[in-house]
Amino acid sequence: MKIKNSHRLPGLFLKIFLLGGLNAFALWSVPVLIANDRFLYAAYVAISTLILDYIFLSSKFVAAKYIMPGVILLVAFQIYPAIYTGYIAFTNFSVGHEFNKQSAIDSIISNSLEPVGDDSILPMRLAKNPEGTLTLLIKESDGNLYAGTSQGIKKLPTNSWSADADGNIQSVQGFSFLSETEEAAALEQLSDYFVPGLEKNVKYRVADFTNVERITPTLRYDSQGDFVENILTGEKYRPNKNGSFVSEAGEELEPGWTARIGLKNLERVIGDERYRTPLVKVLIWTFIYPFLVVILTFFLGLFLALTINHPKIKVKKIYRILMIVPYAMPGVLSILTWKGMLNESYGIVNKLLPGTIPWLSDPWWAKVAVVLVQLWAGTPYMFLIATGAIQALSTEIVEASEVDGASPRQVFWNIKLPLVVIALTPLLIASYAYNFSNFGSIYLLTGGGPVMYDSGGVAGHTDILISYTYNLAFTAGKGRDYGLASAVSFINFLIVAVISIQAFRRSKQMENIN
Amino acid sequence: MSSALVVREKKMTFNKWLRVLAWRHAIALLAIAFALFPLIWMASASFDQLGKINTQSLIPQYRGLDNYRLLWENPDQPYWRWMRNSVLIASINAVVQLAIGATAAYALSRFRYRGRKTTLMTILIIQMFPQLLAVTAFYVILADLRESIPFMDFGNPIALLVIFAGGALGINAWMLKGFFDSIPSEIDESAKIDGASHGQIYVRIILPLALPMLSVVALLSFIGTMNEFLLTSVILGGNQDSITLAVGMRQFIETDFQENWGAFAAGALIATLPVMLLFIWLQRFVVSGLTAGSLKG
Numbered sequence: 001m002k003i004k005n006s007h008r009l010p011g012l013f014l015k016i017f018l019l020g021g022l023n024a025f026a027l028w029s030v031p032v033l034i035a036n037d038r039f040l041y042a043a044y045v046a047i048s049t050l051i052l053d054y055i056f057l058s059s060k061f062v063a064a065k066y067i068m069p070g071v072i073l074l075v076a077f078q079i080y081p082a083i084y085t086g087y088i089a090f091t092n093f094s095v096g097h098e099f100n101k102q103s104a105i106d107s108i109i110s111n112s113l114e115p116v117g118d119d120s121i122l123p124m125r126l127a128k129n130p131e132g133t134l135t136l137l138i139k140e141s142d143g144n145l146y147a148g149t150s151q152g153i154k155k156l157p158t159n160s161w162s163a164d165a166d167g168n169i170q171s172v173q174g175f176s177f178l179s180e181t182e183e184a185a186a187l188e189q190l191s192d193y194f195v196p197g198l199e200k201n202v203k204y205r206v207a208d209f210t211n212v213e214r215i216t217p218t219l220r221y222d223s224q225g226d227f228v229e230n231i232l233t234g235e236k237y238r239p240n241k242n243g244s245f246v247s248e249a250g251e252e253l254e255p256g257w258t259a260r261i262g263l264k265n266l267e268r269v270i271g272d273e274r275y276r277t278p279l280v281k282v283l284i285w286t287f288i289y290p291f292l293v294v295i296l297t298f299f300l301g302l303f304l305a306l307t308i309n310h311p312k313i314k315v316k317k318i319y320r321i322l323m324i325v326p327y328a329m330p331g332v333l334s335i336l337t338w339k340g341m342l343n344e345s346y347g348i349v350n351k352l353l354p355g356t357i358p359w360l361s362d363p364w365w366a367k368v369a370v371v372l373v374q375l376w377a378g379t380p381y382m383f384l385i386a387t388g389a390i391q392a393l394s395t396e397i398v399e400a401s402e403v404d405g406a407s408p409r410q411v412f413w414n415i416k417l418p419l420v421v422i423a424l425t426p427l428l429i430a431s432y433a434y435n436f437s438n439f440g441s442i443y444l445l446t447g448g449g450p451v452m453y454d455s456g457g458v459a460g461h462t463d464i465l466i467s468y469t470y471n472l473a474f475t476a477g478k479g480r481d482y483g484l485a486s487a488v489s490f491i492n493f494l495i496v497a498v499i500s501i502q503a504f505r506r507s508k509q510m511e512n513i514n
Numbered sequence: 515m516s517s518a519l520v521v522r523e524k525k526m527t528f529n530k531w532l533r534v535l536a537w538r539h540a541i542a543l544l545a546i547a548f549a550l551f552p553l554i555w556m557a558s559a560s561f562d563q564l565g566k567i568n569t570q571s572l573i574p575q576y577r578g579l580d581n582y583r584l585l586w587e588n589p590d591q592p593y594w595r596w597m598r599n600s601v602l603i604a605s606i607n608a609v610v611q612l613a614i615g616a617t618a619a620y621a622l623s624r625f626r627y628r629g630r631k632t633t634l635m636t637i638l639i640i641q642m643f644p645q646l647l648a649v650t651a652f653y654v655i656l657a658d659l660r661e662s663i664p665f666m667d668f669g670n671p672i673a674l675l676v677i678f679a680g681g682a683l684g685i686n687a688w689m690l691k692g693f694f695d696s697i698p699s700e701i702d703e704s705a706k707i708d709g710a711s712h713g714q715i716y717v718r719i720i721l722p723l724a725l726p727m728l729s730v731v732a733l734l735s736f737i738g739t740m741n742e743f744l745l746t747s748v749i750l751g752g753n754q755d756s757i758t759l760a761v762g763m764r765q766f767i768e769t770d771f772q773e774n775w776g777a778f779a780a781g782a783l784i785a786t787l788p789v790m791l792l793f794i795w796l797q798r799f800v801v802s803g804l805t806a807g808s809l810k811g
């Protein structure tokens with residue numbers, strides 16, 4: 001078969017198109033990233049682009065052309081996040097400590113603005129000066145009219161303007177007032193518009209379309225001494241190790257900044273009783289839950305596979321298809337359906353059973369519920385792989401042992417079962433690792449609950465590490481402490497690593513690396 | 515097989531049938547009842563005009579399609595928008611996953627280069643760490659990037675797709691490499707002698723031969739994305755216009771389990787059936803894909 005060279009052309013176009021797009025993206029995003037102080041990201045985009053350009057424009061690196069795009073994404077969104085999780089675990093990143101120090105100082109100062117004098121609200125007209133620049137015409141309490149922009153302020157001669165009896169500004173020489181539509185258009189600009197005042201530290205801020213407010217910050221930052229000072233009282237707020245300015249009396253200024261706090265998060269989860277007690281309970285359940293699930297689903301699946309796998313059962317295929325239905329259903333929806341079925345007062349399960357079982361509200365029954373639902377959802381997978389393993393059993397061994405006089409019972413217990421278990425061990429470990437972080441199976445059914453009362457409401461009796469992490473980081477009213485969540489997440493990573501090494505050792509996959 | 519060689523089976527006595535087969539059928543039927551019950555219950559709830567948990571019975575007293583009509587009419591449950599978001603995100607993701615996974619798998623299967631073993635080891639290790647473990651880091655990364663790169667922001671499906679693309683190599687390359695290995699290399703050697711480039715061999719020989727496996731990987735990726743909850747809710751959760759079916763249906767049912775039960779069931783059934791049928795249709799390949807490389811020996 002001769003393949004014509006003309007087919008290389010579309011490939012070439014595709015290459016030019018993709019490389020061009022990549023370079024355009026890099027040229028646009030790198031300067032923006034640098035301008036926003038995101039140096040690491042800027043460097044990564046720049047270096048990745050250079051590497052890809054080099055690989056694709058040279059004819060030397062054939063394999064790299066196929067692998068490198070995936071690797072670059074892998075490093076950015078799989079490896080880097082894992083490392084970053086470790087880094088965040090050593091910071092106090094949380095609500096109130098989300099930005100860097102300079103941003104925190106800026107917002108502390110701008111939060112401290114307070115009106116100056118009793119008559120701090122002054123009449124104002126929005127206008128354009130002869131050059132067309134937005135100008136605030138401010139009538140100060142001294143009776144004079146001032147024209148101010150964000151750059152500066154100057155007094156207008158008394159004879160250049162007129163006001164009506166109520167003091168409303170009527171006309172000003174050289175300035176034209178903004179129309180209503182122009183005012184509306186300027187709204188966004190005005191929300192953050194300051195005019196320098198007549199005295200030091202005093203500014204005018206736009207209050208509405210016809211008024212300004214005379215304001216002054218009550219706090220100032222001293223960059224030499226690295227402290228924030230209250231201008232009125234002279235009280236000093238100094239930075240502490242937790243990323244906040246604190247006065248000697250212990251008063252803390254908000255917001256703080258993201259600071260590296262070393263091992264404090266780990267100390268908190270290990271040393272602080274309020275975090276340790278729930279964490280230990282969650283940790284124990286995180287180990288037990290996947291263990292129960294794997295053991296129960298495996299033996300049920302194996303049992304069903306052996307039961308159905310009999311030559312005289314003619315409807316085997318139909319049985320098989322019907323049994324894997326739970327595996328084929330979208331998990332989120334089926335778990336939510338289970339949640340309705342297990343509802344304590346209305347659910348069908350309790351209607352069928354004598355008595356009322358508090359499936360989702362009792363610590364023990366909730367554990368039974370998550371295992372039961374996962375038994376329903378996970379058994380088909382085990383059933384499928386067990387069927388596969390049974391069918392793959394070498395018939396020679398079985399026949400040989402039968403010739404040697406082994407009874408069917410002996411063949412099953414001493415030959416078939418051990419072979420199947422050995423063949424499936426890597427998959428069982430993989431399944432353990434999967435259920436170890438099976439967020440949906442817990443969170444969608446019980447939300448981790450019922451709540452552990454000694455955990456400050458953050459942990460629940462069916463929480464596993466990943467759902468506990470989610471609560472610490474994302475559940476309103478419970479968490480928003482990303483640093484602490486990352487510390488827990490980091491522990492999760494370490495445990496999965498240990499399990500994976502075990503799986504790795506036992507698996508045959510190593511042999512395929514050749 | 516010629517029929518003359520088949521040993522005539524003796525007809526079973528009823529007693530023997532009872533002893534050997536009856537209990538097997540009984541257990542199978544029991545297991546099937548357990549397996550199908552939620553689906554049947556979901557279907558029953560969806561046709562129940564009353565639409566509430568507490569009044570539901572297996573065969574609804576008042577049957578009708580009101581719950582289905584609500585999928586179009588209820589503004590609290592923009593079902594078709596969620597469905598569209600889910601299908602779009604899941605389809606694009608399936609294509610991206612496949613493109614990245616298959617190209618890498620081709621190189622890993624066919625080229626011998628320095629660093630190949632390291633790449634394979636790395637992929638093997640990394641595939642054991644699901645991306646969702648780093649959920650807090652993804653949150654912080656988007657917070658880092660949102661002001662610089664507009665599409666890397668919360669509520670933007672592109673950000674989610676880019677993040678998923680990072681996992682493509684870890685999830686799919688290994689599985690596909692195993693399958694590509696099973697395609698005899700003599701085929702591409704002879705094409706090479708005929709003057710085909712590595713790109714042509716990939717596109718015109720390997721990919722067509724691997725089509726069944728590719729469709730399984732695409733299907734698994736599609737279902738996986740439809741079902742993904744954690745990262746999707748953290749990244750898209752704040753933007754009601756871009757949330758997926760999984761996130762939307764949970765929000766909807768959690769706001770009022772009792773009242774929304776019927777409409778939830780109708781939506782769940784519509785979303786479940788096509789995925790389920792597709793999966794069952796491809797199940798043979800799915801099993802071989804899931805267990806690739808592990809069941810040998």
